[in-house]
Amino acid sequence: MTKVNILSLGCAKNLIDSEIMLGCLQQAGMQIVEDAAESDVLIINTCSFIDIAKQESVQALQDAVDERGRKKRKIIAAGCLSQRYREELPSLMPGVDAFIGIDQVSKIVPIFEGLLAKNPERNYVTARPVYIPDYSTPRYRLTPAHTAYVKIAEGCNHPCSFCAIPGIRGRHRSRPQESIVKEVRQLVADGVKEINLISQDTTYYGMDLWEGERARPRSGVDSSKGVSLATLLRELNNIEGCFWIRLLYTHPAHWSDELIQTIAECEKVVKYVDIPLQHIANNMLDRMQRETDGAYIRDLLARMRKGIPGLAIRSTFIVGFPGETQDDFDELLQFIKDQHFERAGVFNYSREEGTKAYRYEEQIHHMRRKSREQKANHLLQELARKTSAALVGKQMTVLVDSVGTARSPWDAPEVDGTVIVDESIPVGSFVDVTVKDFFGYDLIAEEDLVK
Numbered sequence: 001m002t003k004v005n006i007l008s009l010g011c012a013k014n015l016i017d018s019e020i021m022l023g024c025l026q027q028a029g030m031q032i033v034e035d036a037a038e039s040d041v042l043i044i045n046t047c048s049f050i051d052i053a054k055q056e057s058v059q060a061l062q063d064a065v066d067e068r069g070r071k072k073r074k075i076i077a078a079g080c081l082s083q084r085y086r087e088e089l090p091s092l093m094p095g096v097d098a099f100i101g102i103d104q105v106s107k108i109v110p111i112f113e114g115l116l117a118k119n120p121e122r123n124y125v126t127a128r129p130v131y132i133p134d135y136s137t138p139r140y141r142l143t144p145a146h147t148a149y150v151k152i153a154e155g156c157n158h159p160c161s162f163c164a165i166p167g168i169r170g171r172h173r174s175r176p177q178e179s180i181v182k183e184v185r186q187l188v189a190d191g192v193k194e195i196n197l198i199s200q201d202t203t204y205y206g207m208d209l210w211e212g213e214r215a216r217p218r219s220g221v222d223s224s225k226g227v228s229l230a231t232l233l234r235e236l237n238n239i240e241g242c243f244w245i246r247l248l249y250t251h252p253a254h255w256s257d258e259l260i261q262t263i264a265e266c267e268k269v270v271k272y273v274d275i276p277l278q279h280i281a282n283n284m285l286d287r288m289q290r291e292t293d294g295a296y297i298r299d300l301l302a303r304m305r306k307g308i309p310g311l312a313i314r315s316t317f318i319v320g321f322p323g324e325t326q327d328d329f330d331e332l333l334q335f336i337k338d339q340h341f342e343r344a345g346v347f348n349y350s351r352e353e354g355t356k357a358y359r360y361e362e363q364i365h366h367m368r369r370k371s372r373e374q375k376a377n378h379l380l381q382e383l384a385r386k387t388s389a390a391l392v393g394k395q396m397t398v399l400v401d402s403v404g405t406a407r408s409p410w411d412a413p414e415v416d417g418t419v420i421v422d423e424s425i426p427v428g429s430f431v432d433v434t435v436k437d438f439f440g441y442d443l444i445a446e447e448d449l450v451k
Contacts, residue, residue, distance in 0.1 A: 005041075044078065395433070
């Protein structure tokens with residue numbers, strides 16, 4: 001039996017692609033192994049969102065080629081790096097046996113079998129991806145048994161000047177709502193306690209399906225036009241069972257009052273929103289082509305907090321973008337301080353070829369970018385301590401991820417903090433706790449014994 005191992009790099013969206021490839025291979029009779037040294041075929045699902053991700057992907061491929069040894073295991077480069085550099089990569093990496101992109105995720109079996117041919121094809125990557133998973137698509141889940149990611153759409157229509165994703169993943173394409181509901185219902189039946197909804201832009205979900213409609217920023221969208229994120233959340237909330245629904249990767253341009261009301265009213269939707277804002281200064285938002293301005297963002301955040309009691313907002317920001325003045329940066333710091341985001345991250349601008357910002361003048365020196373990143377992160381650390389300190393003495397329900405470690409509704413997998421709990425509490429269970437102390441981003445809690 002052929003043994004397969006996969007190394008999945010990058011985001012949760014990439015992880016789902018890895019799960020689909022493994023699911024297809026397992027269905028075809030292949031054996032999935034955890035140790036790459038035991039494998040006959042190694043798949044490296046790459047990322048190329050920013051420069052550091054590209055470096056990690058290239059290094060992983062080079063290491064795999066160098067370490068393949070006498071066994072001569074086959075190596076497949078999959079994912080965003082292969083998609084983005086589909087013309088250049090095969091000649092730059094002759095030791096890699098095959099290159100596949102987004103459209104080949106569910107077609108891995110015939111490609112896999114083709115590796116055994118006398119003169120196998122090496123480059124399978126298509127120019128413009130159109131693939132999107134369905135309920136019937138096989139998956140071999142790589143997450144813990146109690147949590148899962150569900151991709152509700154693929155691709156992106158936004159013109160952000162710093163981002164290469166639309167050129168890699170293609171245009172936005174939503175899954176049918178019925179397909180998503182079926183998948184979540186099955187996951188819950190299998191014991192999953194947390195459903196994390198993801199796509200490049202979850203708030204754009206369904207808009208591409210509206211006949212004769214072209215969604216525009218701040219259009220006041222609502223479900224009367226067809227399926228939307230709000231209608232999807234309500235359908236998922238109606239599924240029987242005790243589980244969380246978490247919303248990731250939203251874009252500020254497509255939020256509506258209906259969506260705010262939906263999150264507030266759906267008890268299974270955790271009061272946590274991931275909304276990357278990137279900046280607040282109008283100068284930067286214009287140059288980033290973010291389709292929103294500072295006044296709109298401030299108003300939206302106020303409406304979200306007013307409409308969703310107990311909401312935690314996670315955001316991410318880019319510093320050192322071309323043309324960012326000291327005033328722009330100071331405005332961003334003040335905005336972060338005023339908003340006191342419950343969860344936040346800062347990224348040093350990465351100059352990506354093929355993006356509009358790559359050609360911008362006024363590129364900022366890397367040392368100044370790094371300095372601004374450090375200063376912003378210092379502020380975020382101060383705010384995180386205040387957020388944690390304010391939770392001491394509060395009661396909350398947490399989901400136990402591993403022995404002695406849980407997450408609160410405010411903490412998404414892999415990216416946020418944890419809650420330290422008693423090691424006797426079963427993994428995969430919900431438990432009510434009281435926060436007793438904190439250490440940095442993490443909370444220390446005790447189980448509430450009186451119900």
